[in-house]
Amino acid sequence: MTLRPPHGPVRDPAGTPARNGSADPARLPDLALRSYGGSVLAASDESFAERQALIRPGRPAFQPGTFGPRGQVYDGWETRRRRDPGHDWAIVRLGMPGVIRGVVVDTAWFTGNYPPHAWVEACEMAGHPSVAELTAAAWTEIVPKSPLTGDSEHFFAVPGGRRYTHVRLNIHPDGGVARLRVHGEVVPDRALWADMPVDLAALENGALVTACSDEFYSSPLNVIAPGLPRHQAEGWETARRRDGGHDWLVVRLAAPGVIRLAELDTANLVYNAPGAAALHGADARGGGTPGEDAEWFDLLSRTALQPDTRHRFRLTGERVVTHVRLAIHPDGGMGRLRLYGTPAPPG
Numbered sequence: 001m002t003l004r005p006p007h008g009p010v011r012d013p014a015g016t017p018a019r020n021g022s023a024d025p026a027r028l029p030d031l032a033l034r035s036y037g038g039s040v041l042a043a044s045d046e047s048f049a050e051r052q053a054l055i056r057p058g059r060p061a062f063q064p065g066t067f068g069p070r071g072q073v074y075d076g077w078e079t080r081r082r083r084d085p086g087h088d089w090a091i092v093r094l095g096m097p098g099v100i101r102g103v104v105v106d107t108a109w110f111t112g113n114y115p116p117h118a119w120v121e122a123c124e125m126a127g128h129p130s131v132a133e134l135t136a137a138a139w140t141e142i143v144p145k146s147p148l149t150g151d152s153e154h155f156f157a158v159p160g161g162r163r164y165t166h167v168r169l170n171i172h173p174d175g176g177v178a179r180l181r182v183h184g185e186v187v188p189d190r191a192l193w194a195d196m197p198v199d200l201a202a203l204e205n206g207a208l209v210t211a212c213s214d215e216f217y218s219s220p221l222n223v224i225a226p227g228l229p230r231h232q233a234e235g236w237e238t239a240r241r242r243d244g245g246h247d248w249l250v251v252r253l254a255a256p257g258v259i260r261l262a263e264l265d266t267a268n269l270v271y272n273a274p275g276a277a278a279l280h281g282a283d284a285r286g287g288g289t290p291g292e293d294a295e296w297f298d299l300l301s302r303t304a305l306q307p308d309t310r311h312r313f314r315l316t317g318e319r320v321v322t323h324v325r326l327a328i329h330p331d332g333g334m335g336r337l338r339l340y341g342t343p344a345p346p347g
């Protein structure tokens with residue numbers, strides 16, 4: 001099973017195959033995504049096309065022969081032609097800090113104006129640093145200076161396991177980059193959870209969708225994304241099932257814990273909402289990832305659902321869970337899944 005990047009339908013990115021059961025880096029969430037709270041804080045130049053487009057969800061669009069006052073319109077970040085030495089750069093705050101496993105520099109649609117070279121640096125700064133503070137920070141090179149080609153996705157694996165909060169994309173000497181994707185594992189600042197119940201299924205808290213039955217129309221990762229889905233494609237949508245079975249996904253929680261409240265939101269699924277859903281838990285504190293044959297126990301027995309509705313269910317069990325399986329009957333999808341609970345004490 002592979003997971004699509006969020007906000008499908010999208011074409012599959014070319015990625016490396018899964019290794020040792022670990023996720024393919026290109027399938028991990030894009031920590032920089034604008035809809036995950038990322039921002040392109042500053043850029044050396046954005047004369048032709050705005051920097052914020054670098055981290056927009058979805059594939060870049062292009063319509064030839066569309067000219068505005070700046071020139072041809074591009075869906076990406078494009079700097080002016082340099083007439084002096086130097087290079088262009090853009091500083092990106094990750095929406096979700098974490099360990100970066102791979103970076104995609106996508107020059108889609110930039111043909112006569114792509115940068116011949118790029119490299120990427122990263123840094124970790126606590127709090128809410130200003131651009132001046134970031135500029136003065138110590139940056140680590142995570143992608144060495146590498147050649148680029150026009151109108152192509154370039155995937156760079158990132159070794160090491162450090163947590164980062166910001167990245168800096170450098171291009172030499174100038175040109176256009178449609179998208180920058182920063183794939184990795186979310187590592188939240190757990191001190192900010194204080195002692196409050198949290199959404200243990202939230203991507204921003206470090207949860208991850210690790211498996212699903214089907215992701216035909218849009219990614220199951222969407223169900224644990226921040227905020228509300230604006231439309232069907234910003235949730236998870238499966239194909240119509242014709243085999244009498246049911247669809248499901250598995251969430252590895254942000255931390256082991258007891259879930260007190262489950263929110264199953266069929267937002268935007270009007271004519272394709274599941275008829276019913278159930279939640280099952282597993283406790284894998286001993287290690288490993290529970291598979292189909294794991295000991296899954298009931299958290300919420302099969303319950304009828306309404307279309308386009310946020311359902312909230314109190315859960316009464318006291319068992320600690322590390323993984324939750326959402327079963328939907330027979331198919332359809334889900335806009336959002338929230339699992340509020342209290343993390344179990346360490347050990």
Ligand SMILES: NC(=O)NC(NC(N)=O)C(=O)[O-]
Nearest residue numbers: 048070071072073074078113
């Ligand atoms: N946005 C632009 O017009 N860019 C440039 N030109 C074309 N036609 O794309 C360029 O780099 O000079």
